[in-house]
Amino acid sequence: MKRIVQLTTYPLKSPRHGGQLRCAAIRACYRELGFEVATIAAIHGTDYRPSDLEGDDLVLPADHAAFDPRLARFIDLQSGELIAADDGATWRAFARTLDRLAPDVIALEQPWLYPAARRWIDARIASGAAVPRLVYSSQNVEGKLKRDERPEGARDALQDDAVARVERLEREAVCHADLVVACTDEELAELRAMDDAPQSRAWIVAHNAIAPFEADPQRVADVRRRLGLDRYALFVGSAHPPNADGFWRMLAPSLAFLRPDERIVVVGGVVNYLRQHRVYRAWPAIDEPRLVTPGELDRDDLVALLGGAHVVLLPITTGGGSNLKTAEAIYSGRPVLATPHALRGYGDAAHWPTVTVAASTDVYRRSLRAMLDRDTPPLPADYASIREEVTWQRSLAPLAHAVSALAP
Incomplete structure (x- = not known):
């Protein structure tokens, strides 16, 4: 049985917002195909209630020095960078969970945890261990979205640097994936344009959708x-x-x-x-x-x-x-x-x-x-x-x- 591990920055136990609903639907899709699926959600502090979390989720301390309060719009970006750069308990918890789950496929839901996944994959390569395939499942062109969301007329070197980090991260996730998933044809084209060797990976569109419902x-x-x-x-x-x-x-x-x-x-x-x-x-x-x-x-x-x-x-x-x-x-x-x-x-x-x-x-x-x-x-x-x-x-x-x- 193929083992898949999803990496997210929000829990999927009780999905409410759009990102959670999409990732939960993707997880259900994998399970319906007969795959064994686990999810690691790297959570910033108390952003979610303990009852929302699942067993493999990882809570990052909100007061960690790696979180810059001036970059509140970039908490997801900082979460992935924190795990990848950590040499203590946070990295060990993340790496040990992936070691235990031994995925055949890592499904990266948005680019945020790619640095942490990359560090773990590189360690596998160095040790001669089997390396999982990588799926990059996007929900937006994140760098473009972060630029568009910047307050009108605002110019801030710190914010601009964070946007540039998002753009580099997004490009790296695209260029190292075996499969890239976009929500729209237009965004698939934008993601392909980031890649110097698009023929090296598979590309698909899976637009957002809903579970059927009926009004009583x-x-x-x-x-x-x-x-x-x-x-x-x-x-x-x-x-x-x-x-x-x-x-x-x-x-x-x-x-x-x-x-x-x-x-x-x-x-x-x-x-x-x-x-x-x-x-x-x-x-x-x-x-x-x-x-x-x-x-x-x-x-x-x-x-x-x-x-x-x-x-x-x-x-x-x-x-x-x-x-x-x-x-x-x-x-x-x-x-x-x-x-x-x-x-x-x-x-x-x-x-x-x-x-x-x-x-x-x-x-x-x-x-x-x-x-x-x-x-x-x-x-x-x-x-x-x-x-x-x-x-x-x-x-x-x-x-x-x-x-x-x-x-x-």
């Missing part, structure tokens, strides 16, 4: 009744500032184009960022009454909100990879209003009969107004088969084939 009609009715809304738009986003930027960029200068009784329901950590945003602060008396923020919801209530939405908003304007929220919205079967960027990795909008695309603020606002004014159109008869394309089983099929083909 009674729960949909209950959620609508609790909210006091029959017709609403829905925006779901994590506590990531670009999510708020995209929302207000596409709906600025205010929500005054909505009628006084119309609402946008906002779910997730993005809520606080929406209210801190300069666009919101310009017209809070207009915007606040048109927002409904029901707070933390369990998965069944979120699915019910999706199932009852008159339109699902995807005002995504930045970021890499392919977005899980896009797959979720497509699978729900509800009308979707998306930016072109929200569809990266999912092909042309014409393929998705529920999706309307608007590239500019004016068109986005007018499209939302029109979608709220009309009744929900019926789904095509074959939509059940169409939406299967955004499930993990379909999206990870190329990965399953490619990993199975790797020689042990």
Whole structure:
């Protein structure tokens, strides 16, 4: 049986955010193929609760001198560098775990732990021991993403150096992998461009996806009744500032184009960022009454909100990879209003009969107004088969084939 070890910087026991969900789905895919799979998550301090951790996870002390508090955006980068440079208990714990697991394949989920994996692999080579194959599974072009996320107008030599380290790390992970996995065709091309010998490794795309779900009609009715809304738009986003930027960029200068009784329901950590945003602060008396923020919801209530939405908003304007929220919205079967960027990795909008695309603020606002004014159109008869394309089983099929083909 082929043994695979995943290396991540977040635990997979109780996946919540997009990276966890993707890596957990990949792990399940490997196990369904009959592989023996273990995961080592290198966790920064108390970023996760002890109950979230699994037996092989490694907690890095948050007060370690290797962590620079000025580089909070680069904790993952610093985690991999810490393990690779350590000569004490941290390195021994990491190396002994890999020794015990004896992987045939190391699956590097994002580039962050490559320095630690490289040190362990080099020691194997020096001792004449068998060396595992390496899979580099990317979720973004990380160097580009770090540059894009830099605050507008900010120039900081320390931050610039950290971005350069990310770019070097990413290139090294690509150039030493036996298999490179990207979320979109565009990002696969960018990763290939980093490699002077792309013919030396395999390349595939496995876009982000979701596990199938169904909204319970009674729960949909209950959620609508609790909210006091029959017709609403829905925006779901994590506590990531670009999510708020995209929302207000596409709906600025205010929500005054909505009628006084119309609402946008906002779910997730993005809520606080929406209210801190300069666009919101310009017209809070207009915007606040048109927002409904029901707070933390369990998965069944979120699915019910999706199932009852008159339109699902995807005002995504930045970021890499392919977005899980896009797959979720497509699978729900509800009308979707998306930016072109929200569809990266999912092909042309014409393929998705529920999706309307608007590239500019004016068109986005007018499209939302029109979608709220009309009744929900019926789904095509074959939509059940169409939406299967955004499930993990379909999206990870190329990965399953490619990993199975790797020689042990």
